[in-house]
Amino acid sequence: MNQPTLPTLILMFPLLSAAVILIMQRSLTLKNVCAYLSVGSAAVCWVISLMLLGAKDDTGTMFSFINVDGFHGLHADIGYIIDQQSRGMLFIVTFIGLLVHWYSLAYMKEDEGKARYFGALSLFMFSMTGIVLANNFAMMFVFWELVGLSSYLLIGHWFEKPAACEAAKKAFLVNRIGDFGFMIGILILWGASNGEISFEGLKGSLGDGHTQGALHSAPGWLITAAALGIFMGAVGKSAQVPLHVWLPDAMEGPTPVSALIHAATMVAAGVYMLVRVGFVIHASETAMEVIAGIGGFTALFAALMAVGQNDIKRILAYSTLSQLGYMVMAVGLGAGEAGMFHLYTHAFFKALLFLGAGAVIYACHHEQDIWKMGGLNKYTPATSITFMIGTAALMGFPFTSGFWSKEAILGAAYDHCGWLFASASITAVLTSFYMTRCVVVTFFGSARSDSARHAHEAPTKMILPLLILAVFAVISGYGFVTGPLQATVPAHEHSNGWVMAVSIAAILVGGGSAFLLYRGKDKDPLNIPLFANKFYIDEIYAVMVEVFQDRLAWLVTALDSIFADGLVARLPAALACRVGKAARSLQSGHLQSYTFALGAGLLLAVYLTVFVMHHAGH
Amino acid sequence: MITLNHYLFVAGLLFAIGLAGVVARRNILVIYMCLEMMLTGANLTLVAFSRFNLHDGLPDYSAQALVFFTITVAAAEVAVGLAIIVALFRTKQSVDVESVTKLQG
Numbered sequence: 001m002n003q004p005t006l007p008t009l010i011l012m013f014p015l016l017s018a019a020v021i022l023i024m025q026r027s028l029t030l031k032n033v034c035a036y037l038s039v040g041s042a043a044v045c046w047v048i049s050l051m052l053l054g055a056k057d058d059t060g061t062m063f064s065f066i067n068v069d070g071f072h073g074l075h076a077d078i079g080y081i082i083d084q085q086s087r088g089m090l091f092i093v094t095f096i097g098l099l100v101h102w103y104s105l106a107y108m109k110e111d112e113g114k115a116r117y118f119g120a121l122s123l124f125m126f127s128m129t130g131i132v133l134a135n136n137f138a139m140m141f142v143f144w145e146l147v148g149l150s151s152y153l154l155i156g157h158w159f160e161k162p163a164a165c166e167a168a169k170k171a172f173l174v175n176r177i178g179d180f181g182f183m184i185g186i187l188i189l190w191g192a193s194n195g196e197i198s199f200e201g202l203k204g205s206l207g208d209g210h211t212q213g214a215l216h217s218a219p220g221w222l223i224t225a226a227a228l229g230i231f232m233g234a235v236g237k238s239a240q241v242p243l244h245v246w247l248p249d250a251m252e253g254p255t256p257v258s259a260l261i262h263a264a265t266m267v268a269a270g271v272y273m274l275v276r277v278g279f280v281i282h283a284s285e286t287a288m289e290v291i292a293g294i295g296g297f298t299a300l301f302a303a304l305m306a307v308g309q310n311d312i313k314r315i316l317a318y319s320t321l322s323q324l325g326y327m328v329m330a331v332g333l334g335a336g337e338a339g340m341f342h343l344y345t346h347a348f349f350k351a352l353l354f355l356g357a358g359a360v361i362y363a364c365h366h367e368q369d370i371w372k373m374g375g376l377n378k379y380t381p382a383t384s385i386t387f388m389i390g391t392a393a394l395m396g397f398p399f400t401s402g403f404w405s406k407e408a409i410l411g412a413a414y415d416h417c418g419w420l421f422a423s424a425s426i427t428a429v430l431t432s433f434y435m436t437r438c439v440v441v442t443f444f445g446s447a448r449s450d451s452a453r454h455a456h457e458a459p460t461k462m463i464l465p466l467l468i469l470a471v472f473a474v475i476s477g478y479g480f481v482t483g484p485l486q487a488t489v490p491a492h493e494h495s496n497g498w499v500m501a502v503s504i505a506a507i508l509v510g511g512g513s514a515f516l517l518y519r520g521k522d523k524d525p526l527n528i529p530l531f532a533n534k535f536y537i538d539e540i541y542a543v544m545v546e547v548f549q550d551r552l553a554w555l556v557t558a559l560d561s562i563f564a565d566g567l568v569a570r571l572p573a574a575l576a577c578r579v580g581k582a583a584r585s586l587q588s589g590h591l592q593s594y595t596f597a598l599g600a601g602l603l604l605a606v607y608l609t610v611f612v613m614h615h616a617g618h
Numbered sequence: 619m620i621t622l623n624h625y626l627f628v629a630g631l632l633f634a635i636g637l638a639g640v641v642a643r644r645n646i647l648v649i650y651m652c653l654e655m656m657l658t659g660a661n662l663t664l665v666a667f668s669r670f671n672l673h674d675g676l677p678d679y680s681a682q683a684l685v686f687f688t689i690t691v692a693a694a695e696v697a698v699g700l701a702i703i704v705a706l707f708r709t710k711q712s713v714d715v716e717s718v719t720k721l722q723g
Contacts, residue, residue, distance in 0.1 A: 589722030591715050592649075596641045 006055065007080035007133055008062050010048040010090070014125035017041035021119035031115045035105055038118035042101040042125060046094040053091060058082045059135050059200065066138065073195040076138030078130075081199070085340065089132045089272055092347045093265050097125050099465035100260040103355055106461035107256055107362065117157055117254070124150035124261060131269050136198035137186045140273065144182070144233065147266050148175045154261060155253040167249035174246040178236015185229025189280065192218040192226070203279050220284070227280050227287035230273075231294075238270030238324045240298045245538055247321055251313040255358030258313060263320050263354050264347035271327040271343050275336040282334070292332025296413075296420045299325030301535070303430035307437070308532030310524070311368045312357045315438050319394065320350060322427060326409050329420060335412035337490040341482075342405035348476050349393035349402055352469035356387035359458035359466065360442060364451045370438060371523060375447040379455040382463050384443045386470040391439050393473040395432045395507050401477030403503070408490050411499045425502050432510025440518045448522060625666035633659035646703055646713045650696075657692050661685045 021034045059081040066076040080086075101121060108114050127150050130143030148171075156168030190197050193205040194214040207216035234240070239247040250262050261267070274281060274291070281287055299322045306318035323346050330339035361368055363380050377384045393402035406428070413421040447453040457463070475481050482489050517525060530536075586597075632655055639652025668681030703713070710717050 587722065589719035591718055592641050599637055599641065 006048055006052055007082065010045050011126065011129050011133060013041045013044050014122040018119050018122035018126060021115055021122060025115035025119055034115035035118045038122045039101040039105060041122055042098045045125060046098045049090040049094040052082060053087055055082055074197065076136055076197055078139055079135040080133040081135035085275065086132050088344060092344060093128050093132060096264045096347055096351050097260060099468060100256045103462050103465045104256040106459045107358055108254065113157060120150055120153040128265050138197055141186060147269060148172055151261055151266060154257040155250050157253055164252040167252040171246040171250050174243050175236045178232050178243050181229045181232025185226045188222060188226040188229060192222055199277065206279055206283060224284040224286045227284045228290060230277060230280065231287065231291055234270030234274050238267050238328060239321055240294050240325065240328055241301055244298060244321055245541060248314050248317045251317050255354060255361060259351045259354035263350040267320065267324055268343045268347065271331060271339055274331045275340050278336050288332050292329050292420060295325045295329030295332050296423045299329060299427045300423050303427045305531050305534050306434040307430060308528050310371055312360065312370050312438065312442060313368060315434060316353055316357055322431060330409045330412055333412045333416045335490060338408035338412050341489050342409055345401040345405040345476050348469055349390045349473040352386060352390040352466060352473050355466055356383055356390060359383040359462050362458050363455040367451045370441045372449040373442045373452045374445045375452060376443045376455055380457045382457060386466040388439055389470045390473055391435045394435055395511060396428065396503055397507060400474050404477035407499060407503055410503055411496050414496060414499050425506060428503060428506035429510040432507045433514045436511040436514035437518050440515055445520055622666055622670040626663060629659045629662035629666065632662065644714055644716060646715045649715065650699060654692065661688055
């Protein structure tokens with residue numbers, strides 16, 4: 001197949017599937033057809049991504065979308081870019097996507113809205129592929145928003161639950177705030193480079209030593225502003241502080257959705273984008289520092305909050321926040337490849353953990369509180385073992401994939417900034433702590449409730465993806481895997497002994513203390529309300545929004561009643577009424593008034609004709 | 619001497635009184651009579667002009683012929699008008715012109 005068709009196919013197949021499902025979704029008999037159609041399209045996309053792994057680097061246009069010349073001009077097209085980064089990312093997206101689709105066949109088997117779910121999943125695959133393939137900012141922004149929409153649809157899948165609707169709205173709105181900054185960043189770049197919006201064009205305009213364009217001579221503060229604006233998009237999408245509040249609430253959606261969107265792919269889109277436009281970020285020292293700082297802070301902050309959580313999905317959500325913080329920190333430290341590497345390994349083990357959590361929830365009859373589980377080692381061995389493998393990879397256990405990627409990030413922190421290294425190390429200790437806590441409370445000991453006592457292993461359709469992901473969680477860090485899968489791996493310079501020692505120490509300290517503290521306990525010995533209540537940030541935001549909104553609403557009401565209501569609406573209406581009333585008095589219906597008016601008019605005509613015009617004529 | 623102006627004055631007076639009656643009276647038949655009075659004023663004007671603007675010692679008979687036309691048309695108009703008034707009376711049961719206010723807006 002020639003080059004332009006493969007990317008077009010991988011983009012359009014899920015869209016086609018979503019469109020067909022949209023038409024068929026109301027039919028009660030065709031629900032399973034919709035599900036299989038979606039899984040089929042995911043499989044086809046995966047196969048295409050495998051084919052693309054061997055293709056050569058390419059970039060081109062699929063459809064020309066906007067072509068406006070003139071002042072600055074705007075040439076935005078739906079195009080594609082195939083390079084190492086996008087090939088690797090496409091593999092992850094389609095592979096994990098396929099596994100999640102397969103898993104969902106079992107998890108959502110008895111769900112009423114199955115067709116709607118698979119339609120939204122297909123829409124998500126389309127949107128995410130669009131972000132990965134995007135070769136210009138306009139296309140990326142469009143698909144960025146589409147991904148946000150798919151996320152909204154999927155989080156709010158069980159829309160009869162008010163909590164799910166609230167969570168979906170929250171996710172979308174918080175994302176929009178980030179997108180506002182993103183848009184501003186894009187517009188600054190577009191303006192400063194005199195009309196360039198594609199990544200190639202902007203890179204050339206910024207100057208890579210050979211060529212330079214308008215962007216090269218733009219003032220430093222402008223580039224910083226653009227970089228920070230673009231980073232805001234990543235803050236929203238990848239849930240960094242302060243826009244992290246949507247991710248834990250997004251756990252209201254079905255667990256496979258959490259695995260695919262809120263762990264492996266969508267939230268990673270922010271990191272992917274930052275690495276893709278790295279040339280802009282690297283041009284501004286301030287932006288780099290801000291990004292690294294926010295990333296490091298998010299990692300630590302989220303890890304602290306995770307320690308106080310009791311819902312298995314929330315623990316994993318905060319863990320995702322923390323790991324995303326690591327990735328963003330790596331980008332800010334100039335180690336974008338380390339960030340992408342961690343994204344890649346994280347995708348596998350986090351998806352594994354979430355799907356495992358889904359299996360656990362399924363086994364315990366939809367119980368999500370870890371303090372009501374326990375002893376699942378006996379009842380659900382396969383889920384147990386795979387979950388523990390995932391946890392090991394997350395903690396950075398030696399010889400798992402997570403070890404290599406985490407070490408790369410810690411190494412970058414060690415090389416560039418002492419504070420961030422310290423913070424990242426503490427985060428690593430906390431990560432080991434809360435994950436071991438989760439595993440010990442959920443799987444070890446004895447069952448704490450009936451639903452745990454009657455737990456049974458999940459069906460094969462759900463276990464198979466877990467096994468596959470567990471294998472990848474271990475091996476994906478090694479060269480024989482990263483090579484063919486085109487993962488971005490940082491050059492292994494020197495394995496810093498100090499970094500390795502710290503990382504292993506973190507595992508021992510964190511994991512060991514959690515094991516000792518939680519083994520055999522029936523309720524949480526630690527009770528830190530600050531962490532458990534998420535540092536009260538949600539409450540603070542609620543107050544802020546309320547205050548701000550009240551003031552703004554008062555102002556707008558005042559302006560509205562004076563201008564829009566009074567000047568534009570009521571004044572003309574009153575005038576029309578008055579004039580109308582005056583004119584109405586002419587139509588009295590009284591015969592003699594009409595006659596009088598006739599007579600008066602006649603008199604006036606005679607006067608004018610005889611005495612005025614006659615004289616004027618002569 | 620009785621000049622043209624005397625006749626014109628009387629005719630004008632007739633017309634004015636007729637107009638006043640049309641505007642100010644309430645009984646529709648009285649209004650109608652005043653209307654006829656206005657026509658009479660016009661006729662008198664015509665005859666006066668015919669009698670006082672002599673062509674070779676003889677009056678201008680075309681004006682007097684026009685007066686005949688006017689009287690005839692007035693008669694026809696009275697027939698039609700009275701028919702309307704009778705129809706109006708049938709619906710309103712009153713000859714008061716104040717009761718005809720359907721067109722009030």
